[in-house]
Amino acid sequence: MNEEFHLPDLGEGLTEAEVVQWLVAPGDTVTLNQTLAEVETAKAIVELPSPYEGTVTALHAQAGETVAVGSLLIAFEVESAEPVERAEPVEGAEPAEEKSEPAEEKTPPNLVGYGAAPSSKARPMRRTRRANGNPVSVDTAVLEAAPHDVLPEMPTPARVGERPRSTPPVRAYAKRLGIDIVLIAAEIGDRVITREDVEAYAERVGGRSDAVPAEAPLTVPPLMTGERETRIPIRGVRKHTAAAMVQSAFTAPHVTTFHTVDVTATMDLIASLRQDRSLAEHRIGPLVIVAKAVCLALTRTPGLNSRWDGDAGEIVQPHYVDLGIAAATERGLIVPNIRGADQMTVPELADALSALTETARSGKTSPAELAGGTFSITNIGVFGIDAGTPILPPGQSGILAVGAVRRRPWEFRGEIALRQIMTLSLSFDHRIVDGAEGARFVKDVADILEEPGRAMLLR
Structure with missing residues (x-):
């Protein structure tokens, strides 16, 4: 049938x-x-x-x-x-x-x-494909008999007749580690190669040079190929991001305000927290403290945690903060959310941010984790950028760009001193947020970063 x-x-x-x-x-x-x-x-x-x-x-x-x-x-x-x-x-x-x-x-x-669910149970074997008209197969007995410190000769995709089954982020992850997924496929059999398989193989073979394909092709810069142009299909995350940004840019009237702040006290606080043994397992960095400052500042400026509902003729103000964190991945820019970020402590925010980043980089972020979001942060400082004019994610009224922390001469207590300086760039929807409210919000965030003890006054 x-x-x-x-x-x-x-x-x-x-x-x-x-x-x-x-x-x-x-x-x-x-x-x-x-x-x-x-x-x-x-x-x-x-x-x-x-x-x-x-x-x-x-x-x-x-x-x-x-x-x-x-x-x-x-x-x-x-x-x-x-x-x-x-x-x-x-x-x-x-x-x-x-x-x-x-x-x-x-x-x-x-x-x-x-990504495929990790499992020790192999999937049912697929029908053997043909390469050059002749059926081929892998002799697994050779693999079972080989000691762990010796890698037998493995088949290449050309000899097997098909590419090993894996997902794009897993292949990219293996490439970064210098591992040929053909070697992994020959060991695990005919099932989808997962990130866990790559990690296990990398741990087993360590940094040995034989884990890298002997004849890896060289990447030729586009300008040296002789071609006059390269055409890249617009699809997937890039297509969605482009449509969303165009919709946002031409729907919400954007206003961006900048504020440069002395974050020396915040950096000293981070150094102190990192020395605390009870917090050793939490990765507390500048972005975590900024996230906490944002959640506190939003309690005084709820307009920046709102959305415009044109169909209903209403401004909707959530009584919670689902904090979006912009993440640059191999598939493009995505903005997964930390649900209930306003209810989290600094260590909890650190753990949530680490998990979110790892999930995004591995390509395992689900559609549900990308939906919603009430306010977003984009960390442009990791690229060495000081300031920018971020575009609002659709449905949100505010996004804060966090610039790089730089040591600069700065006025401090009436004298010039070498201080650690950061620029904050806030874009907001002027239909919902007026200039005074936007300025008050970014000033509140800056005050917390300048003197973290001020955070105690906002609760």
């Missing part, structure tokens, strides 16, 4: 997705919940599990193609006309077992998010 699978509604109001890569091909036999493909929405990469057990007969979209929700993706030949009953998703559940173990409950992988 033929069955078809259409692109499902992935939530968060998303209407389309781009096929990043197929993990199956026509003729492959798939099991219930086996990952069929990775698709990239405007906010995140999502794995699509199979709703059927059967044989793939056709793929109806190519890798790199953008398809609308409800469009036909893949067709199957199945034994039954009805999909196999699926259990409810379970947080952190293991991939489904093969049909030979019916006693164990099958649970589908998480539809929203990025």
Whole structure:
């Protein structure tokens, strides 16, 4: 019986997705919940599990193609006309077992998010592909017999006939570590390579030079290729970011105000906290203190923690702070949120910020973590930039750019001294926030950073 699978509604109001890569091909036999493909929405990469057990007969979209929700993706030949009953998703559940173990409950992988769930159980082996017309396979007995300190010769993608299955951030992570994912694929078998697999392999082989492909291609600068131009498709996060920024820039009247502040006392406080053994596991840096100062200052200027609802003719003021933190990733700029940031202590904010950053860099930020947000911070100081004019995330009335901390001659207690200086750049929606309120907010943040003890007066 033929069955078809259409692109499902992935939530968060998303209407389309781009096929990043197929993990199956026509003729492959798939099991219930086996990952069929990775698709990239405007906010995140999502794995699509199979709703059927059967044989793939056709793929109806190519890798790199953008398809609308409800469009036909893949067709199957199945034994039954009805999909196999699926259990409810379970947080952190293991991939489904093969049909030979019916006693164990099958649970589908998480539809929203990025990366394969780590598991010691290998997925069912796919049908062997052909390279140059001849079937090839990997002799796993050689791997099992080899001692850990000796790496046997591994097949290359050209010899296997297909690229090892992994996700773009995982491949980029392996590349940064100088590891060829072909070597990992030969060890773990025919399943998606996860970040955990890369980390385990890197820890096992250490910094040995044989972990790096011997014939890695050299990257040629574009100006040296002889080509007059390069065309890059606008898709994924870049497409979403561009649309959002255009919408924001031409909807909300932006005003930006700047304030330069002496943060020497804040930097001294950070140095003191880092020496406290009870806080050793918390990464407390300038951005954490700025985040805390922002949450405190918003209590006096709620307009900057508001949104404009034109349809209802209302200004909506949340009684909480979901703090957006702009993160530059390999997929583009994203702004995940720290939920309830105003209720967190400094160590809790530090932990939340570390987790948010690591999740964003690994490409595992989910659409739910990118939705909402009541106020945002962008740390341009990490790029050595002092000030800028940030564009508001859609639906927010304020965003603060944090500049680099620099040692400069500064007036201090009537004399010139070498102090640590930072510039704050606040952009706000002038429909909601007037100039006085914007100035008061940025001054409140600056006062806290200039004298952290002032924070005690705002509660």
